[in-house]
Amino acid sequence: MTAAEDREQERSQLEHDLKTPLAVIIGYGELVGSRDDERSRLEASRMIVEAAERLSGEVDALLDRFLPRL
């Protein structure tokens, strides 16, 4: 595999890892606003927090990799 292909694949994986929890946050955020039953709203809120925590972990890993603390 060429360096350009390697880079493209790495970028695609990174994009996937960041966008998936973001999509989950957007998705459950939409559902919180549109559902009136308590069970769904609670479940959606819980998943938003879980996805945000996962995203935070991804951002930390990204920062450590590209801009590690001195």
Add this chain to the structure above:
Amino acid sequence: MGITPQATVAVLLVEDDAMVRGWVRMSLEGTEFRLAGEASSAGEALELVPRRVPDVLLVDYRLPDQVGTEFLRDRRRSGDSTPAVLMTANAEQGFNELAREAGAQGTSMKTGRAEELLNALRLVAAGGTAFDARHPRRPAGLAALSPREREVLRLMAGGATNREIAEQLDVGAETIKTLVARTFTKLGVRKRAEAVAVAHELGIL
């Protein structure tokens, strides 16, 4: 409040991410769709599909044991014609073409917008197609490979020489030369190793 439609269209979800599965499950609630089953890998789905007999397959592209396009290609080879929508988190160049070649009727990006997913499922369940226009088109040279060219590529990836490929496919050496050249042109490469690498990246192999 409107009348809740009857959930009559059975969707089988193949997705390894539990959060995404939960979101899809909740997004289908109160619609005409019901989840006929959930699988977290292609292997699991393989066992589930014949037992649940879904109306639509909703398949993630990046599965832990197989890419979604190859899973679908295998389903089509085994005679399963259940309409299918392939999901990705990213806009990927050539993804719609790849999905079409694998036998999908639609693609949907995992943006978190339930209406986008439901619209794709509705179109496909009704016998139509729904390919997400946000996936950039495949560059002109990367045209679809024929089944024969795909077979040549598979043997090439296994390290076979032109002569060995000719023997295995029971065709002449000149035919193989032509097939190899045509495959290279379509993939936009000049060497065997490049062809195999590009094919892997596109999920052809």
